[in-house]
Amino acid sequence: MSAVNEAPAGAATVGQRPTAAAKKDRPPIWQRSAFYRYGFLIVILLLWEILGPLVNPIFFSYPSKIAVAFVNLTLSGELIYYLLQSLQVLFYGLSFAIVIGIPLAVLMARVKPVDWALELPVNALYATPMVALVPILVLWFGIYMTAKIIVVFLFAVFPILINTYQGVRECDKNLLEVARSFRSSEWQTWKEVLLPFAVPYIAAGIRLAIGRGLVGMVIAEFYTTISGLGYMITRYANIFEMDKTFVPVILLMFLGVTLTALLKRLERRIAPWSRADT
């Protein structure tokens, strides 16, 4: 009986999304964020378009010319060709960073000796400007895929490792006690409690890793064989075709923004509770 009395009060809150703000009475256009967000972008592009042609085309270019170059490079298949090479490197580098970084982080956070042993090397490597290591890595691992994947991995793994570690360490002690009370094994505790709890931290780590991974990817491509968007940039810069140089640069920018946004969306899907308590 009483159960039925209480339930409807709670039922109203189920499925209710706080974002369901009324669409009708939106504020006037000059008070909306989108107006400034896109307005500013358009102003920049316009200024660039107007002032760009005044500079010597050997050093600079401007939006409409870049757009034409973009279409040409796409139609010739060149852009896609180099993009796929870059994406491949990025994909493997990030995947290894995730697959190695996350378990290692949980291990460090849960097993004291591992933590003691790895704390110093991890922090030291994280603080090292990875760029400095690239020439050495190229020397060690050659100039092909392997070397590039290792560079991306090294750029990307530390933010993932450190964020995951943080998330696991901050895991709710009460929930860990519940897990123990219900006789969870260490592995079950990882799977059922620690990793789900750390999902928002891990996602933040991966977001940082994407940014750093892109940097690593381009640098590796500068140093190594003729492949990828990085190579495209150096090649066209060397022959002073500025419009074509800007195409991969802008594509990289776009790639970073898109991947990060995708991850944010994914995070909201798989960790809806993290939104609930903010």
Next chain:
Amino acid sequence: MSMTTETASAGFAARPGSSLERIRVRRLAKNFGALEVFRDVNFDLGEREIVTIVGPSGCGKTTLLRCIDGLLPVDEGEIWCGREQITEPIAGVAMVFQHFGLFPWKTVYDNVAYGLRMAGVSAAELAERVPQFIKLVGLGGFEHAYPWQMSGGMQQRCGLARALAIEPSVLLMDEPFAAVDAQTREILQFELLRIWETRPTSMIFVTHSIEEAVLMGDRVFVLKGRPSNIAKVVDIDLPRPRSRETLRAARFTELRELVWSTLMKEAREAEFHLER
């Protein structure tokens, strides 16, 4: 040596006439570093008995339950559940937490299923048993809701279902209704009594509410302070099943006053106890 300790602990709190005991606590002591939380605690919890524990804040009620659940190592003494000595969490004991302790990333169904899954119960059997317990606590229809979408009362129903689902022989309840509002609390008290009537288990129930202690318990243990101990055991001879009627019985008022005055005496002594 052991003879003397046997006789020394002969005065422990055992239910008169109880033959079967579910939980046996002997000479239990627990310290946190220099802090002696309790010393020489002895009692038996009978089969299907409900013992309620009241005592001043910080006297170690939660610590005692955590020891009995096997979550904390004890410094001295022993805890037995049937023939099993408790040093780690065991299958026959389940805890309901004051903070609910629900996993925010799991639905009601998955939260309730948690203990069973850890015990290795198959998915097919889960599908049969979990909904039963969800219905038992009145959460039918909310299987797919997440904890953060529910009221405190509903969350604790879920916590209760999770504990009941592993069909423990002993339930440990640490102020289970302290975090919900007064009306919900009252509803949940009678719900729990109803559920207990249908499947009576042994229970240790910690509470701050004297009224709740008397309403739920067969015996009320009043703890006294530092290092704490069972200062007094009050037998609650109110008939079962208990209901709202029980609250109006003259005997209920009498017992409530008795527990109250005992607790006040202990509290006053604690308050005027000079630190040396």
